[in-house]
Amino acid sequence: MNATALFDEPGPRTRRRHKIIEIVSGAAIVALAVWVVAALSAHGVFSVSAWSPFAQWGLWQLLGTGLVNNITAAAVAMILSMLVGYLLAFGLLSPNTVLRYSCQGFTAIFNSIPVLLLLFFTSLMLPSWGLQFSDFWFLVFALTLYSGAVIGDLIRAGVQALPHGQSEAATALGFSPTRTLQLVLLPQALRSMSPALVSQLVIIFKGTSLAYVLGGYVELLHSATLIGAYYSQSALQALSVAAVLFMLVNIGLAAMAKAIERREQRRYGLQSTSGDSSELMGLDPARRV
Numbered sequence: 001m002n003a004t005a006l007f008d009e010p011g012p013r014t015r016r017r018h019k020i021i022e023i024v025s026g027a028a029i030v031a032l033a034v035w036v037v038a039a040l041s042a043h044g045v046f047s048v049s050a051w052s053p054f055a056q057w058g059l060w061q062l063l064g065t066g067l068v069n070n071i072t073a074a075a076v077a078m079i080l081s082m083l084v085g086y087l088l089a090f091g092l093l094s095p096n097t098v099l100r101y102s103c104q105g106f107t108a109i110f111n112s113i114p115v116l117l118l119l120f121f122t123s124l125m126l127p128s129w130g131l132q133f134s135d136f137w138f139l140v141f142a143l144t145l146y147s148g149a150v151i152g153d154l155i156r157a158g159v160q161a162l163p164h165g166q167s168e169a170a171t172a173l174g175f176s177p178t179r180t181l182q183l184v185l186l187p188q189a190l191r192s193m194s195p196a197l198v199s200q201l202v203i204i205f206k207g208t209s210l211a212y213v214l215g216g217y218v219e220l221l222h223s224a225t226l227i228g229a230y231y232s233q234s235a236l237q238a239l240s241v242a243a244v245l246f247m248l249v250n251i252g253l254a255a256m257a258k259a260i261e262r263r264e265q266r267r268y269g270l271q272s273t274s275g276d277s278s279e280l281m282g283l284d285p286a287r288r289v
Contacts, residue, residue, distance in 0.1 A: 066223030088152025158189030
């Protein structure tokens with residue numbers, strides 16, 4: 001099969017111009033990096049005295065405790081977000097008009113409100129209603145409200161992207177609409193949307209740093225600011241270390257999402273013609289309603 005180009009191949013003059021632009025852009029980036037390093041060095045950022053506090057094991061323990069707290073909050077929020085998103089997907093795909101519009105309203109509202117505002121809402125409004133929780137749960141509730149709405153919309157989009165023959169074949173086999181959604185459509189949608197769901201975990205993990213505004217939950221950013229407050233000459237260094245730790249975790253999660261996406265492409269790229277019918281016909285007829 002011949003591939004059709006969307007534009008003409010660049011000629012020698014255009015390729016030469018592109019090469020010049022690449023060289024100039026690369027030189028500008030290198031010059032900017034050199035200027036930044038020189039400016040930081042002039043302010044003593046790379047001095048031994050500024051980094052000497054990090055020779056103490058206690059500082060790394062404090063940073064490690066903060067990182068573990070971030071990961072814990074992100075994991076709990078992701079589990080609750082998956083549960084909320086799963087239930088929302090049922091509502092968004094429901095033939096019941098009242099239920100569907102209610103879930104659409106919930107999704108539109110909490111998908112549009114910033115997480116920081118939701119965090120202020122949960123930490124200020126819930127105690128006024130007599131619901132006393134720790135800052136950990138205020139953070140988890142805020143992240144769950146936002147990410148649950150996002151995940152519910154992702155699952156809805158994944159279900160609606162499936163071929164219509166899936167639901168028609170399930171109906172022909174005697175499945176009810178609810179069973180069709182539960183046993184046929186949702187498992188495939190979750191599988192196809194798994195890279196996007198892992199990417200949402202990256203967003204949740206970064207959102208855990210917002211707990212800094214509460215002050216009662218010692219996460220990574222809070223740990224870094226505590227170090228900077230005690231060692232004033234190492235404040236920027238502590239924040240830099242925290243940023244690197246955030247980056248390492250997020251890079252790992254992004255790599256996981258890409259690996260899952262490649263695996264799904266290999267698996268279903270080869271089974272695109274027969275996977276649908278074989279999976280559907282493999283369902284246990286005893287589970288029909």
